[in-house]
Amino acid sequence: MTIVALVDPLSSGQMYPPLLAEHGIDVLVITTPRGVAATHQKNASSRGCAHQGGLILPSMERADITSLVHSLFRLGVRHIIAGSEAGVPVALLLQTAVADTRAPIPSQTSSVLFDKAALAHRLSDRGVPALHSRELHSKAEGLAFVSTVDFAQDSLVLKPSIGAGSIGVARVTSIAQAGEHLSTLFDAEDAFGTPVTCVLAQEYFAGTEYVVDTVSFDGVHSIANVCAYQKVLSADGLFVYSRLDWLEQSAPPARLVIDHARLVLDALGRENGCSHLEIMVRAGQPRLIDFGARAHGAMHPAKTFELTGSSQIHREVSRIANGTVPPDGYALARCGRIVFFHRLRDGTVGETVDSEKFLTIPSVFSIDLGLSPGSFVARTTDLNSSLRLGLCFLTAENEAELDRDEMRVRRVFDSFFAQD
Incomplete structure (x- = not known):
């Protein structure tokens, strides 16, 4: 029986258990202090861990880590997956420990995959153009x-x-x-x-922001999708998500950021597992602005699956279950867009909130709305406060339809707030 340990499965991490179960693979959930804190901070924007129970890591003290590793040895766990950014440090440490049961159990792991300062140093040392x-x-x-x-x-x-x-x-x-x-x-x-x-x-590297989602096996990087972000800047300088569009892999901007993503992954020594890279491009020059050694959050891989028939998580699961060699790229069956809800100033929700109104808009595939009648909503300041408001996933035959229906979606959202 194959058992996969899933560390802090928040948000997109919840996709793993049912997909692994389809292949007869059991999942052992590991909850860490970082995962507990992240769940608390996300509040309504996170649905929590995928399963109750599993193993709990009470601290990052060596004795607790050693005890956890011994438990994994007894259960025969050989696959470790980070279910969110919170779970990355422990997942990386456990991956090292189970890879060689004869080696001493490490007390810490390389921070280049989760510490932005260490990452910046690594890129500079390896000659990768960086901020x-x-x-x-x-x-x-x-x-x-x-x-x-x-x-x-x-x-x-x-x-x-x-x-x-x-x-x-x-x-x-x-x-x-x-x-x-x-x-x-x-x-x-x-x-x-x-x-x-x-x-x-x-x-500050102003330009167009892209996201590249990958899954790597033995140093070979499979590109699951490329998307373009659009963010708005609040009055106090905070970056607020506005929308995200999937790009064809053959589009020139996609090819540029894919090449840069491969340079980054090789420089960081990312040989196995999902990665999420955010890359800014200005005048044809790409720069990494953020990195995650885990799958894209906010259930993005589920949406990629609807558009392409695959995702980085589906490819990782297939590799674990069947040894399947993943394709190098992807193809879009339809255009796709995520509309992130945000408020640039404080407001109060009116007496009626009807999410069914979104479903009358032709391009709306799904809606996740977090408004309650009569509630106070503070201005949006970051990703978590945006996700608490919700998002809308659109699919259409062309970009013009997406543009038209995004405007309709935002009008419906704004209509739920009492007039200023």
């Missing part, structure tokens, strides 16, 4: 650094070195704004309940 970055380990160090920046010519992006999505990520255009955001970050916890001890300052 200019600077680690800041205190507010005082941060203020000293930003005082040297000519904000009349440049702006910066400040982000927690360890985080998820756009949580805590802001563009700053003045020393005062930078100081305020540094205070916010260093006085807070990251997305996983740990105090922020390192902030990464990076050049």
Whole structure:
């Protein structure tokens, strides 16, 4: 009997158990402190772990990790999957441990796959074109650094070195704004309940943002999809998701970011498992802006499956179950778009919320709405606050239909709020 250990299956991680069960594979859920914290912070935007029970890792202390590894040995677990960004560090550590049962159990793993500062150093060391970055380990160090920046010519992006999505990520255009955001970050916890001890300052690289989702086997990278993001910038410099479009693999922008994604994956030593890469392109020059050693979140792979007949998760499961060699690329059967809901100012939901109104719009495939009648909704500040409002998945024969119906979707969403 094959058993797969799934670490912190939040969001898209919930796709694994039923897909593995179709192949007669049992799933052992492992819950870590990071996973518990992430579930708490996501609140209504996360459905929690896929199964109750399983194993719980109470801490990252060596004794607890050793006990967990011994449990996996007894059960014969040989496949470890990160079910979310929260589960990445433990999944990577466990993958190392079960790969060679004779080797000493590691107490930690390489951080280049989940620490943005370590990742930036690795890309620079390997000669991969990357964003200019600077680690800041205190507010005082941060203020000293930003005082040297000519904000009349440049702006910066400040982000927690360890985080998820756009949580805590802001563009700053003045020393005062930078100081305020540094205070916010260093006085807070990251997305996983740990105090922020390192902030990464990076050049603001304006351009078009793309996402490349892959799954790798023995160093060979299978491209599951390429998408283009559109974000809006709030009044206080925070990045808010607006929409995402799937691109044909043959499109020139897709080919460019796929080539860059392969360079990044090789530089990071990502040989096995799903990866999620966010790449900005300006004047034909790609730069990695975020990386996850796990599948794309927000149930994105399920939507990719509807458009292509496959996804990075489906390919990973097929490889584990049958040893199937995944295809190198993908083909879109229809155009697809995710419309992310957001509010650029505070508002109150009216007395009636009827999600069925969305389903009368021709391109709407599915709707996930998180509004309650009469509730107060604060302005959207990051991915989690956007996902709490919900999103809408559209499919159509062409982009013009998507544009038309996106406007209809947003009008319906806005109609649920009391007039200002």
